[in-house]
Amino acid sequence: MKRRNFARRPGCSVEATLDLIDGKWKGVILYHLQSGTQRFGELRRRMPGITQRMLTKQLRALEEDELVIRKVYAEVPPRVEYCLSELGESLKPVIDILKAWGESHQERLSCAPPPVVVSKPKRAA
Secondary structure: OOOOOOOOOOOHHHHHHHHHHOOOOHHHHHHHHOOOOEEHHHHHHHOOOOOHHHHHHHHHHHHHOOOEEEEEEOOOOOEEEEEEOHHHHOOHHHHHHHHHHHHHOOOOOOOOOOOOOOOOOOOOO
16 A cells, blocks of 8 residues: 655654554454464454455555565465564554553443343333
8 A cells, every 4th residue: 555655744653653554454453463473364253344355455555564474385275374573563562552442441432332221121000
């Protein structure tokens, strides 16, 4: 993905960081890769809401931005593994803070499960 030039803009460091991890899935992918090297299928199983096409697209973008390393093994069928690069590893504290913030504010977030409402049975008159 083509990145914007943030060299001469106020707030460029925050914009540049968000530009690298923007979207619904990149941060989630980076979070799952924190636990170590994973194959495509493993990542897909950990994120049931993502399509194969979107996961491929996001992994390519993360690889292009040098946050993820893709290793292809010359086997039949081919085996492909993904892991965090040194630059990707440096985002661990950022991802961990995002996770902690999300956990502490989950009730307010739209992705939180709806509250369970227990209704009282009506009395017979």
